[in-house]
Amino acid sequence: MTSQGTNAPAKPRVVVVGAGAIGLAAAIRLRERGHDVEVWGKDEPADTVSAVAAAIWYPFLAEPRERVLGWAAATFRQLAAFANEPHSGVCMSEVVEELAADAGPPWWAGAASTIEHLRAADVPTPHGAAIRLQVPVCDTRVHFPWLRQRLQALGGRLVRRHLQSLDEAFAAAPVVVHCSGLGAASLCGDRDVHPVRGQVVCVRRPPGLQLPALIDDTEAQPFYVIPRGDQIVLGGTAQANDDNLAVDARDTQSILAGVEARVPALRSAAIEVVKVGLRPCRSQVRLERERRADGGVLVHDYGHGGSGYTLSWGCADEVVALVAAALAETPAG
């Protein structure tokens, strides 16, 4: 019998605070396990960091590595499965990552598919070495709305609501999953969570142009070219503790200059939009349960830095396990 069966006790109501990639994944997993789920978010979807992301599977600015590896591997599997679903906006794409000349495999290699090592003779890179692999890429224009629809199709509810305190969520439910990203600074006074600004230039894919995604993370500012559907996302910047959400023309120029040097075929690609997002970075992703004096169950899931789409499903699985363990310890009533 499923948890929705008439003889099974109803699982407690859960409020998920945050309707970005992290909150939606957690809410979908909880709903799949039979919880009555409501997601509260203060922003329009388009105004979340999750709507700005290039959204390629790639561990970036997220710690600690030993936990990130497990979350990233689980998320890789889930996104690869979504790539087989029509209308998900996820596809498997070839990516070439440039490496320093004598670098070994990246630390996250164990979480990915088979990696092919390339030499300078095989691929012209400024650094002399590169790897090639297949990874999931989410076209956020399609995938982010699809996630919201998936939650609603499962019976989860989305509510626009701006919280001043997590107590407001506990007034509505005994279980709260906290996925507010940078909102954690005010909602739970977290001084560790901080913005790392990212700007991207989205261009129209020139007709017929096929190219792999390209990533170079060897410099202070990352460089990337991420094709997705009829668009190509060009980046980027990683400016720590910069919370300026305005487009910076110098960043745009620097991104376009890098692209012009490395991918001349994109030199005259038409710019569709330039976007800025603030990555919710933290010394470590916070994924843990906090015991409340009133018996409520609070599970934090935030601080995913530049890896929200890369870690979301692995983290969601852990959220569900933490909620289940906490409820098993709580007397019914």
Ligand SMILES: Cc1cc2nc3c(=O)[nH]c(=O)nc-3n(C[C@H](O)[C@H](O)[C@H](O)COP(=O)(O)OP(=O)(O)OC[C@H]3O[C@@H](n4cnc5c(N)ncnc54)[C@H](O)[C@@H]3O)c2cc1C
């Ligand atoms: C330029 C750029 C490129 C990126 N590229 C990639 C990439 O290629 N791959 C990848 O994996 N990641 C990438 N990222 C990182 C990724 O976007 C983030 O890690 C991810 O979006 C974080 O998701 P989140 O749900 O935690 O936060 P958000 O998307 O910020 O969502 C937070 C939610 O909490 C809500 N909230 C906040 N405060 C409150 C409050 N007080 N009351 C109610 N609701 C509240 C907000 O309204 C929102 O719904 C990129 C980021 C940027 C900026």
